[in-house]
Amino acid sequence: MSQRGETTGSKPGTLALRFISGKYQGGEFPLQDNQAVVIGRSSDLDMVLVEELVSRRHASIVVHGGVVTIEDLGSTNGTFVNGERIQKATLREGDRVLIGTSILKVVVASADADAPRSSLAEKVTQKQDVRRTADEPPRMSGALEEIPLPDLLQLFGTSKKSGVLVLNSGGRVGRIVLLHGTIRHAGIAGPVPVAPLKAVYRMLDWRQGSFELEPPDFDPVADPIDATAQEVLMEGIRQQDELNALLAKLPGVERRLELCRPLASSLAELSPQDLEVLQLAINSRSLTEVFDRASGTDLDTASSLERLIKGGYLQPA
DSSP states (O other): OOOOOOOOSOOTTOEEEEEEESTTTTOEEEOOTTEEEEEESSTTSSEEOOSTTSOTTOEEEEEETTEEEEEEOSOSSOEEETTEEESEEEEOTTOEEEETTEEEEEEEOOTTTTSOGGGHHHHHHTTSOTTSOTTSOOOEEEETTTSOHHHHHHHHHHTTOOEEEEEEETTEEEEEEEETTEEEEEEEOSSSOOOHHHHHHHHTTOOSSEEEEEOOOOSOOSSOOOEEHHHHHHHHHHHHHHHHHHHTTSOOTTOOEEEOSSOSSOGGGSOHHHHHHHHHHHHOSSHHHHHHHOSSOHHHHHHHHHHHHHTTSEEEO
């Protein structure tokens, strides 16, 4: 639980809560100064969210003098602000609130956000996906531009979500299996299977596209990750930064490498990892193929390629 500091500079009546994920996605709820908003499943509340993960009286939001405060009302599944479970917190523009399967973003109210609060349920209900039956559990979905993958994993990790997070970005499809907030497995669709951790690290760099949290998949998986979202995020972001620096020193990923003739150094001096990458580079049509087929992470592979080129083993074809 945490208590956040107060915000400054917010003007009364200028902020709203916009649903950026969940079955109410696209709905916007204006926040008015000196008024309270009670959120929950009960039909007599100010903001009614009809789903099992939301308690009858889940949370309340109070605006006073431009300061927006949210408080959990003893809900079963908790209220989260920017991935952190809270008892009471101050909201600022840009903050994200997770209640049930809905993610709400604090935004500057749009011109049409001054509709009566009682009309919210009617407005957002129209945005439900009619292709799903009433018996199907509600699913989170949204745009990666609104909620980047690192933020999603932090939210799902803290709230201990289970499900299969499916990402679509530029024709690429990735899947991350979550079990009680832990990353169980991952993969990216394609002709060459990508190792689970490598797949997660790559997806962290996907900035555009869509996501959807599908129901849990409890089937056994080979080579499980079983790491917390926080562990994967910290290591993945570190690796991505170092990888970008290394890629700037290597030939373009569309290039092919060939063996230097004669070899300047002995193959016996190479580590097993470097030998694997050397063989892959010789037998692959591009560096992209080398990165896909290598058993190590993309950072491991880039480090090996840099050593092999500097050591006189490989050169651009």
